[in-house]
Amino acid sequence: MSRVVVPQGAVEIALKQTGKFVKPQVEPILAKEFKKIKNSMLAEFNSHPITRELEQKTNADPSQFVGRGSLFGFIGFDKNDDPTETVREMLKTSDLRFIRIKKEIVDFKVFYPSTEELFQATPLPWASGRSWLKGIESGMSGLGRYLNTETETSRSGGGIQSEDTVRSGGFKNTKYISEILNNFIKKINKLSIL
């Protein structure tokens, strides 16, 4: 058999065109895998004890995170507040996007909210420059419980009237959104179509 010699120029042309042929094959597989990872992140968020307690509002009493009353009341949320929904909606915006084809490389990027963006979107009800989401991880005071009180009934239903002696009950800070995002990133880094 005679040897076939492919000119280097032809190889380069073929390589340059690889991407646009590969992309339609790869994209749906990647999208499917990404969707699984994203759903897994949302499931982790939904099932996290912090999320569950906050969604039960003042009914989550006793709480496993605060010494007395509910976490919802401790932070000082209004009974109409739905704090976890803001976070969930931001997590849902996570997306896999096709960026470009450069020669044989098909470039995709994963977009997701950073912890900083999440913290900025989750202000404490009584101090808008502070984030309750960050406070969950780094610790927060029980000021909300005392400030979030009306004359007879608490706005959240979980606060109490402040008296001479202040006893807020401690708050046990815990890994929350940063852990969920880290797990998401780890899975994304391992994402493979093979």
Place this chain on the structure above:
Amino acid sequence: MKPQFQHTLVTSFFLWFDNHLQKRGDAYKNKTGIFYNMTDDRLDDTYNVYSSPYKQFIFDSGLNTSVVDSQGTAGPTVVDRISGQREDGSAFEITRGTSGLKIDYENGRVFFTGDNAGNLPGNNLSLSGGFGVKDFNLYVTNQTEEDLVIENKFKTNDRFGNLETSGVAPYDQVLPAAFLTSESIRNEPVAFGGLDVTQTNVKVVVMTTDLYCLDCVLSLAADARHRSFAEIDFEDFPTTEFGGIKTGTYPTGYSYNQIEADNTSEMFHIEDVNVSKLSDRIKKKVNPNVFVGFIDFEIHKYRSPRTQ
């Protein structure tokens, strides 16, 4: 136990923040006033106590420069002498250390033990002096934010011209003030060889009767992001248990500027600052005359905790 990293951090942060407010915000007033005779159960009978109507006095002599600042002075007066009249009407002026004169900068007062000949001490002296008063007192506290804000049993230092006719009681915490506490500390490995970054969250609650001043402090704090400050040993905190300058450590007076110039190798880094004000819609539930702000500092220090 010997002092640990945490003590060094709090000491260093306290002195930096105090200096930051005074140097960059001119957060002081120079006053001249009478010192009133007071009693203090914590001191024995050998001390005659005279207190000004203000606290805390400025003790950082490095702030007094030859440059005229926004207050039209060259900086705050660091009181080191007192003048007055004896019971017989004769005038005197004595400096710190003479006749047992101690100046308690933290409590805005002076006290004498008198000399061996019995000169000067007594409870019927007329004393006056010039001193610089901080616009914001600074306290290290372990009280929670809810304790500080809700119980709020502080006295207010009137620094704006009302005539005061008595000294301020010793040891009371007085507003306007910033209360700082080191809340959490965490070591994160960053490099081979045991190098960690120690991340410390320092929280400051600012309480004042003046919204303008609150905004000043919050703004100055926010601008401190990514600044560094010098490491100062716990033992080198400039004041004694009497609130006076440690003359052994600082024989020519305490100057933060000098310390900063001498300590350029070991620094703390302010990685992040977050400032916030207590929301107006719920501020009415606390003392309506007090404005409250919160500052959250995240301070980093690269160190090898397991080999130190």
